[in-house]
Amino acid sequence: EIYAIDxxxxxxxxxxxxxxxxxxxxxxxxxVGVAIYFLVRKEGEKGCRIWYNAVEDYVPAEDKKAYLHDNxxxxxxxQPIHPDxxxxxxxxxxxxxxxxxxxxxxxxxxxxxxxxxxxxFKLFSLGVVTNRDEWVYSEAENELQEKVRYLIGFYNAExxxxxxxxxxxxxxxxxxxxxxxxRAVKKDLITGKKYEFEAAxxxxxxxRPFAKRKLYFDHxxxxxxxxxxAIFPAGKGKNLIICMNIGDRGFSVLGSKYPVxxxxxxxxxxxxxxxYGETGERMDNISDLVLRLFRERFPDLGxxxxxxxxxxxxxxxxxxxxxxxxxxxxLKREFPRIxxxxxxxxxxxxxxxxxxxxxNYEQVEPYKLTREDKDxxxxxxxxxxxxxxxxxxxxxxIDTLTTLRGVPPEAWDYRLVTYTALEWVLERYKExxxxxxxxxxxxxxxxxADYKEHVIDLLRRVCTVSVETTKIVHEMPx
Numbered sequence: 457e458i459y460a461i462d463x464x465x466x467x468x469x470x471x472x473x474x475x476x477x478x479x480x481x482x483x484x485x486x487x488v489g490v491a492i493y494f495l496v497r498k499e500g501e502k503g504c505r506i507w508y509n510a511v512e513d514y515v516p517a518e519d520k521k522a523y524l525h526d527n528x529x530x531x532x533x534x535q536p537i538h539p540d541x542x543x544x545x546x547x548x549x550x551x552x553x554x555x556x557x558x559x560x561x562x563x564x565x566x567x568x569x570x571x572x573x574x575x576x577f578k579l580f581s582l583g584v585v586t587n588r589d590e591w592v593y594s595e596a597e598n599e600l601q602e603k604v605r606y607l608i609g610f611y612n613a614e615x616x617x618x619x620x621x622x623x624x625x626x627x628x629x630x631x632x633x634x635x636x637x638x639r640a641v642k643k644d645l646i647t648g649k650k651y652e653f654e655a656a657x658x659x660x661x662x663x664r665p666f667a668k669r670k671l672y673f674d675h676x677x678x679x680x681x682x683x684x685x686a687i688f689p690a691g692k693g694k695n696l697i698i699c700m701n702i703g704d705r706g707f708s709v710l711g712s713k714y715p716v717x718x719x720x721x722x723x724x725x726x727x728x729x730x731x732y733g734e735t736g737e738r739m740d741n742i743s744d745l746v747l748r749l750f751r752e753r754f755p756d757l758g759x760x761x762x763x764x765x766x767x768x769x770x771x772x773x774x775x776x777x778x779x780x781x782x783x784x785x786x787l788k789r790e791f792p793r794i795x796x797x798x799x800x801x802x803x804x805x806x807x808x809x810x811x812x813x814x815x816n817y818e819q820v821e822p823y824k825l826t827r828e829d830k831d832x833x834x835x836x837x838x839x840x841x842x843x844x845x846x847x848x849x850x851x852x853x854i855d856t857l858t859t860l861r862g863v864p865p866e867a868w869d870y871r872l873v874t875y876t877a878l879e880w881v882l883e884r885y886k887e888x889x890x891x892x893x894x895x896x897x898x899x900x901x902x903x904x905a906d907y908k909e910h911v912i913d914l915l916r917r918v919c920t921v922s923v924e925t926t927k928i929v930h931e932m933p934x
Contacts, residue, residue: 479517556793768807822916
C-alpha cells in the first residue's frame with residue numbers, strides 16, 4: 457500500500473495557481489512541492505492500493521507543519537486513488553478525450569505501413585537546440601558571420617594543436633574555454649574533424665514569438681536539430697508548422713514559416729504541413745486516412761475538404777478557449793487530440809485567418825498607437841531603454857524619451873504561455889549582459905537604440921495581430 461500526504465507548496469508556478477499551493481514546509485530552501493509517502497510492503501499480496509491525503513489550498517507553511525504535528529497517522533482521512541489506463545493517479549480527466557483523433561504520437565512516427573496512420577501528422581519535431589545561443593544567433597547577419605568565423609577558427613586551431621602539432625597524440629592539458637564547448641563539438645574534436653564556414657547556412661529562425669533572428673543552421677554547431685532538416689531542408693525549404701507548448705507552464709500554439717528554437721514558447725513540438733525526403737522530394741504530412749475520415753464526417757463538402765483546410769481547421773481548434781478549458785488536464789500531459797466540430801468550413805476559415813495573421817505579422821497593418829516623444833534637450837541624462845508594458849493604462853514605455861499610448865485592452869488578452877504577444881517582443885529586445893565571457897568581451901555589440909524604430913514598428917504590427925486574434929477567438933462558439 458502507498459499512503460501519500462500532499463503538502464503542496466510548488467513555487468514553480470505563478471498567479472492564482474501559485475497562491476493555491478500555499479507555503480512550502482521547507483520555506484525558501486526548495487521550490488518544488490513536498491509530499492510524504494508511507495510505503496507498506498505486505499508479504500504475499502499482489503497489486504497495490506494507493507491512498508491520498510492533501511492539505512487545503514492557500515495554507516501557509518507553519519500551518520502545514522502544525523497539521524503534521526497535531527494529527528496521528530490513523531486519524532488522517534485518506535481517499536482511495538485508482539490510476540487511469542495511462543497510469544495518471546491525480547487530476548484525472550473526465551471527458552471524451554480517448555475518442556478524439558490523435559494529432560501525433562511517437563508510435564505513429566516510428567511505425568511503417570498500415571500502422572503509420574494512427575495520427576493526423578506522422579512527422580513532428582522539437583525545435584532546434586544550439587546549446588550556444590549567444591554564438592550562433594544574432595540580430596544581424598554580419599554580426600553572426602563574425603562570431604561564427606571566430607568560433608570555427610578557434611576550434612580548428614584547437615584541432616591542429618591537438619592532432620597535427622603532436623603527430624596524432626592528444627595533449628594532456630584541458631581545452632581552452634574561450635569558446636562554448638558542448639558534447640557534440642567535443643566529439644568532433646576527439647576525431648580531429650575540422651569545420652568550414654558556409655554563409656549559406658545562415659537562415660531566418662523564430663527564436664521567440666514574433667522575434668525573428670539569424671541562425672547559423674549547422675549540424676556541428678547546433679547540438680540537436682532533431683527532424684528540422686526534414687521539415688526545412690537546409691533550413692530554408694518552404695513549409696508551414698504548428699508549434700505547440702505542452703506541460704505545466706500552459707498550452708500554447710503558434711504557426712511559423714521558419715524553423716523555431718526549442719524554447720520558442722517552452723519545449724516546442726512542431727507539426728509540419730509537409731515533410732521532405734532525403735533527395736528533397738516534398739510529401740504530405742497529413743495522412744490520406746485522415747483526409748478520408750474528414751470527408752466521411754462531412755459528406756456534403758466532398759473535395760472541398762483538403763489537407764490544407766484540415767491543417768487550418770486544426771489550427772483553429774487548438775485556439776478554441778472551450779477546447780483548451782475542457783481538455784486542460786490532458787494538454788498538460790500529451791499531444792492534443794482533435795474533435796469533429798460542426799461547420800468544418802467555418803473552423804477552417806478561422807484557422808486560415810489566424811495562420812495568415814501569425815505567419816505574416818511583419819506585413820499586417822500597424823495599429824495606430826499614439827507615439828509621444830519628449831524633447832531630448834529637456835534632459836541631460838543618457839537615454840535609457842525601458843521596454844515596459846503598462847496594461848492598466850494601455851501604455852508601452854520604450855525608453856526614457858518615447859512612450860506608445862492607446863494599446864486596447866483586448867491586445868493584452870492574446871497570451872502565449874508566460875507573456876502576452878506584445879510582452880514577448882519587449883522581452884526579446886532588452887539589452888542584456890552576455891553570459892559567455894568571450895561574447896561579452898569581443899562581440900557585445902547589441903544596443904537597443906540601433907533597433908528602436910524597428911521595435912516600435914513591430915509593436916504596432918503585433919498589436920494588430922493581438923487584437924485581430926482576440927476578435928477571431930471571441931467569434932468561436934462558447
